[in-house]
Amino acid sequence: IVGLEALVRWQHPSRGIVMPGAFIPVLERNNFIASLDLYVWEEACRHIRSWIDRGGVPIPVSVNISRADLYAIDVVEALEGLVSRYDLDHRLLELEITESAYMESPDQLVGAVMELRRAGFTVEMDDFGSGYSSLNTLKDVPVDVLKLDMGFLDAHESSRGGLILASIVRMARWLNLPVIAEGVETQKQAAYLASIGCEYMQGYLF
Numbered sequence: 001i002v003g004l005e006a007l008v009r010w011q012h013p014s015r016g017i018v019m020p021g022a023f024i025p026v027l028e029r030n031n032f033i034a035s036l037d038l039y040v041w042e043e044a045c046r047h048i049r050s051w052i053d054r055g056g057v058p059i060p061v062s063v064n065i066s067r068a069d070l071y072a073i074d075v076v077e078a079l080e081g082l083v084s085r086y087d088l089d090h091r092l093l094e095l096e097i098t099e100s101a102y103m104e105s106p107d108q109l110v111g112a113v114m115e116l117r118r119a120g121f122t123v124e125m126d127d128f129g130s131g132y133s134s135l136n137t138l139k140d141v142p143v144d145v146l147k148l149d150m151g152f153l154d155a156h157e158s159s160r161g162g163l164i165l166a167s168i169v170r171m172a173r174w175l176n177l178p179v180i181a182e183g184v185e186t187q188k189q190a191a192y193l194a195s196i197g198c199e200y201m202q203g204y205l206f
Helices: 020-029 032-054 075-085 100-104 106-119 134-140 150-154 160-174 187-195
Strands: 011-012 016-018 061-065 095-099 124-130 147-149 177-184 200-202
Touching: 011 020, 020 032, 020 160, 032 134, 075 095, 095 106, 100 147, 106 124, 106 134, 124 134, 134 147, 147 160, 160 187
Parallel strands: 061 095, 095 124, 124 147, 147 177, 177 200
Antiparallel strands: 011 016
């Protein structure tokens, strides 16, 4: 295990566990998403601190940054404040920003990413391949890690998707960018990813 991702679920008293697709868009429309993200970021920091205090070896935890956060709060100041308050190495909190967010407000995001990286955070481009200008985004945005959109993972060696996936992994290696494949659910998917040089995988299989 080389990392974890903090994911949010709503434990509703009568409906049970509600998945994010059902409530995140509502929070985004009503400008409450930053409040949720701040809560998740702090919970991640609190858990990492508790592992350290119990004598464990901490594992980096990645958290999501919503595109709306950049307009609602000072993201860099908020994250700096949290790692300072919990006395954490910046590298233990990794930050995921979706590719679509880069496409919607590129200048503001590029500036934020550069500032976060200067502060010592690792920045990951989430859902890479799900947008319409992936290569352009990759050229302009100085991220540390690519997370591949799970939509590619129905790919196999002989398919067009498989060839594209292998090419992305090869290109990322030339750029010295680690690649994490998300949504890995079968041993067959894992074996194919390993065969094309993708070393990091995330999903129900693991």
